[in-house]
Structures are given as structure tokens and as C-alpha cells.
Amino acid sequence: MRRRTWQRAAVQDALTGRYDFVSAQTLHSQLRADGSSIGLATVYRALADLAEEGEADSLRADGESLYRACASPGHHHHLICRSCGRTVEIQADDIETWAASTAAAHGFRDPQHIVDVFGTCGPCALVGASETP
């Protein structure tokens, strides 16, 4: 059975309050800064559980796991700003069918696909342009 603790709630709340992908360590720091006494290991466990239950999306970038609260409940992909982390959720049925048919065409079963798009969002492109001479 999965117990409901204030730590789990705190992690979920902190995740829901953000619009971008965050690492476990960042979330832990934020929670501590907000006065919580939650432990780092607990944040890792809570995030892993949330991802397993489908309450959060996860992806790996630069060798660390990032998490984000799901806005849309179903399967979807992400368009992520590589500068500020702003994320747009994308539904793309074409990709689903493409992945399934491609796997089947090569005799692969039970296909899963990783599809994420990174880019520089409008505001960050302006900032970056002035920083890069």
C-alpha cells in the first residue's frame, strides 16, 4: 500500500507549482529554502513514485533526471526550451503510428519511443542573441 505523507504531498505541490522540468536536487533545495525539513533521498523516492504512477513526466538531460507535473494526463511529448526550461506539451498521433509501424516493419514488438524536441523559445532567443556577439 502507498501511504500518504506530508513529504509526498510537498514534493507533488512543489512540482505542480512549476512550469518547467526540474531536477530532484533543485526541487529539494527549493523545498528546504521554503522551510521544509524534507530529506534528499525522500525527494528522489517521491519523484520516482510520481513518475511511475504517471503523475509526472521524466526525462534525462545532461546526465541527470528531470521531472515535471503532467498537465495532460495521456501520452504526449515535449517541446523544451534549452535555455529557460519552458515546456510545451505536444500531442502527435502521427508519431505514435509511425513508431508502431516502424517497429512492426522490422519485427520489433512492444515498442516504446523517446521523442523530445529541444529548442530556444522566442524570449530566450532574443536574450541569447544579445549575449552572443
Add this chain to the structure above:
Amino acid sequence: MRRRTWQRAAVQDALTGRYDFVSAQTLHSQLRADGSSIGLATVYRALADLAEEGEADSLRADGESLYRACASPGHHHHLICRSCGRTVEIQADDIETWAASTAAAHGFRDPQHIVDVFGTCGPCALVGASETP
């Protein structure tokens, strides 16, 4: 200038001799087992260089970087057996245009995409079926 050393050649040969994605550590172990005295750091450096030069593809799985010699020189994606690692290279122009147009539609510039499909290849599906009662 980039020098040609027997270590780099050994890494490239070992990579070319495989049909699957391998980690730096696995490749290092294989080279040592074959009698080479190559160092682990050198394997990491050689693989990073090969990937940078476009001589090898890399992807991250389970928190580690995996490498594979490119059969097709241009941009492509992979269909990977999650059991035995057998890999099929896939050209998918539809994905390229989809990623570009999706990014543009949301005001994102300079898009990059990560698209990999994992599945269980025919032979492994048979083996796995007998192992799972």
C-alpha cells in the same frame, strides 16, 4: 591537429566490430580482454571524439552513454532491441519536418530532437516468452 594513435584505431575497430550500442566501460573491458593495455580514460576520450566527428552515434540509456559505429553517414534514428541491443538505423524525413514545424509553430528556434524507438526484436521476443510463465 588530431593524431592517429593505435589506441584510437583500436577503439574504432572495436566499435565497428559490434552491431549494438555499447558503453565506454564495456568497450574498455573488451579491449583489455583482447590483450590491449589501453586505459579507460582514453576509451572515453576516443569515443567522445568519434561522436563529435560524426563517426559514431551516441545515446544515453539508464544513466550511461552508449556508442555505436554509424553505418549510414547522415542524420538518422535508431530502433533498438531492449533485450539484446541489436540496432536498426532508420531514416525518417517525416520526423525531421514534423519536429521543425512543431518547434516553429511554438516560436522555438534551432530545434534539435531526440527520437529513439525501443522494442523487443523477434528472436528476443521468443526467448522472453519462454522465460516469462
Add this chain to the structure above:
DNA sequence: ACCGGTAATGGGAACCGTTATCAGCTAGCA
């Protein structure tokens, strides 16, 4: 309200893949 068991917690140590360090070596060029 009170137990009892049991999952959850948290601090630190361990773990693992990767990268930095640096003295010695060597490929490539004149």
C-alpha cells in the same frame, strides 16, 4: 482512542559513470 505492523523517512555512506590531473610518452613534421 489506542495498538501493532509496516511502509516511509532521512542523514550519511556507498556506488557508479564520467571527467580532471599531470608526469611521461609519441606521432608527425622539418
Add this chain to the structure above:
DNA sequence: TGCTAGCTGATAACGGTTCCCATTACCGGT
């Protein structure tokens, strides 16, 4: 052949994540 910048490799350091385990506290049953 000699020079020298780039390469090598053993080891230390590093950063993110997981494990360990004594303690805590959730929750169903009474």
C-alpha cells in the same frame, strides 16, 4: 634526428543517485 604539441593512462576527484538502517508515523483494526 630532434622538437614539440598532442596523447596516454593511473589515479583522484566529482556529481548525481541509490543504499543502509535506526527511527518515525501512517493507517486499518479493535
